[in-house]
Amino acid sequence: DVKVTQSSRYLVKRTGEKVFLECVQDMDHENMFWYRQDPGLGLRLIYFSYDVKMKEKGDIPEGYSVSREKKERFSLILESASTNQTSMYLCASRPGSGNTIYFGEGSWLTVV
Amino acid sequence: AQSVTQPDIHITVSEGASLELRCNYSYGATPYLFWYVQSPGQGLQLLLKYFSGDTLVQGIKGFEAEFKRSQSSFNLRKPSVHWSDAAEYFCAVGPSGGSYIPTFGRGTSLIVHP
Numbered sequence: 001d002v003k004v005t006q007s008s009r010y011l012v013k014r015t016g017e018k019v020f021l022e023c024v025q026d027m028d029h030e031n032m033f034w035y036r037q038d039p040g041l042g043l044r045l046i047y048f049s050y051d052v053k054m055k056e057k058g059d060i061p062e063g064y065s066v067s068r069e070k071k072e073r074f075s076l077i078l079e080s081a082s083t084n085q086t087s088m089y090l091c092a093s094r095p096g097s098g099n100t101i102y103f104g105e106g107s108w109l110t111v112v
Numbered sequence: 113a114q115s116v117t118q119p120d121i122h123i124t125v126s127e128g129a130s131l132e133l134r135c136n137y138s139y140g141a142t143p144y145l146f147w148y149v150q151s152p153g154q155g156l157q158l159l160l161k162y163f164s165g166d167t168l169v170q171g172i173k174g175f176e177a178e179f180k181r182s183q184s185s186f187n188l189r190k191p192s193v194h195w196s197d198a199a200e201y202f203c204a205v206g207p208s209g210g211s212y213i214p215t216f217g218r219g220t221s222l223i224v225h226p
Contacts, residue, residue: 105154
């Protein structure tokens, strides 16, 4: 089975802190994604990556950056966390030749 | 541009009753269609998917969905709901091939009464 692991399930950070959300997939997938999920808004794409060191902005990239130094790892970075970034963050991956996206269990971030 | 509409924000059913969750999509060609389920506090799990062929697709946990091109719909059904089916359900659409990015609906929250 495909495994997408988000190492931090629950985080509480202070306004202005730098936050790292880590995601690792074990199936050698080329594509990786970061989504943000808020009630009533569904899933919104923050960034995606289709290869190592490659990244593309999604629908809501402001206030976020990403890093993909290795194929299996895709990190989401909040340079200076703000309270409006309190949310559930979902990482996902997809093989280059496939069409099914596989999700991690999510990271709940609270910024106080 | 592709889009997905899930018209129902919440659906309430009694345990044992049948269920239908609606999904309408907008896409110019034949889409890839998905249904995902999200239990409270968890990530999304794939229930079923449609790429081509038989328009009635069987998934896990007793769910099925029917692709109707004429209605641009991909509704999810289950003949008898269990209390454990209470969750958020997301429909998604994506173009075939390439480095596509799927579009998700806003989700339908299913509440199951005993």
